[in-house]
Amino acid sequence: MVFHNTRSFAQELDRTDPLRHFRDRFFIPEREGNALIYFCGNSLGLQPKAVREAADAELTTWQHLGVEGWFDGETPWLSYHRTCKEALGQIVGAEPVEVCPMNALTVNLHLLLASFYRPTPTKYKILTIAGDFPSDQYALETHAAFRSYPPADAIIEVSPRTDGLIHTSDIQRAIAEHCDSLALIWLSGLNYYTGQVYNMAVIAETARHYGIPVGFDLAHAIGNVPLQLHDWGVDFATWCSYKYLNGGPGAISGIFVHQKHHDRNLPRLAGWWGYQEETRFAMTKGFVPMHGADGWQLSTPNIVALAMHRAALSITAEAGMPQLRRKSEQLTGFLEHVLLEAGFGRSDEAGSLPYQILTPADPNQRGCQLSLLVRDNGKALFDRLASGGLIGDWREPNCIRLAPNPLYNTFDEVWQVGEALGRVSIG
Known part of the structure; x- marks a missing residue:
């Protein structure tokens, strides 16, 4: 134009x-x-003007049904998260089973790192970008240190050139150079400071070539740029929904876990809301996860926040x-x-x-x-x-x-x- x-x-x-x-x-x-x-x-x-009505609807359910709102009403709370999955999948380019609205971004990042950062004495390093969002830096530092690897040694940063930007070829070169010691690649899909979108498809393809898990922080990318997480072969991702998804201050986050990992016995930090829904209330020992991304859930969800998230999400999905x-x-x-x-x-x-x-x-x-x-x-x-x-x-x-x-x-x-x-x- x-x-x-x-x-x-x-x-x-x-x-x-x-x-x-x-x-x-x-x-x-x-x-x-x-x-x-x-x-x-x-x-x-x-x-969005619709979020107040959405929140009020669940407050009304609570008013009239009390605890029975988990099982009765127009949208029973027990499976409320499912009502967001179709729209989320559409927005991030994923199957509904691969996504789940839950928790906050940094909480989800820690949960996903517990599953996908599996260091060994020879492959323990994490590749990321210099100056990424602080929460991401802190999460990577603490996971390396938690496993007794000094962050200064375990974390490899790709720095920007003199133009202030990080080139895809530089990331690819770093992956190839350190492939024998890398346990994980993690970076933002869109840099919060520069506004640069990284070529996630190429980065994921390069990671897959060397057999290294790759994940993305999509806080500034979701609802902003086109995403095809499933087709790109991204292993995992998380995001917040209070930016371009307009879910409200501190709104519900979400995760993506590629379908290829759903039948793997991945380690995880478990909570009761991630337990198989059909037998969750049996309260038995031994964690049995729900299928797909839902199995990474931890706690009873905030239904009012989920209602606001769903109302806002539907606008983005409708616009396309x-x-x-x-x-x-x-x-x-x-x-x-x-x-x-x-x-x-x-x-x-x-x-x-x-x-x-x-x-x-x-x-x-x-x-x-x-x-x-x-x-x-x-x-x-x-x-x-x-x-x-x-x-x-x-x-x-x-x-x-x-x-x-x-x-x-x-x-x-x-x-x-x-x-x-x-x-x-x-x-």
């Missing part, structure tokens, strides 16, 4: 947008009666990832266009640009997010934008993250962001 930095062009794109009606299904934050421009869905998605991706590429492409016209530049190896777009220009290597490096007084610029009604996200030491979400953001909002940044004195 050829972009034009005019408001009439942006408004015409909005008028012909086939997903424009989805904006009406969200509450848009306001300040003094004026709608804010909310480009922070990569941190916390907006509230192909349609969301198509609009996302246009929104983000238009944002890049207006930023370039506002004086932002692309990566330079010397690192001399005062205003730089760090996220790759290639649409296949990014989702909704553009990360902007502001080398001097970046926080002051961020605060100025926020006071003017633009809600983005600040990351130390010098990064502003902007993420137009195709479910509720508009091209006119993108144009307004360009106008606001164009008023900043650059150079």
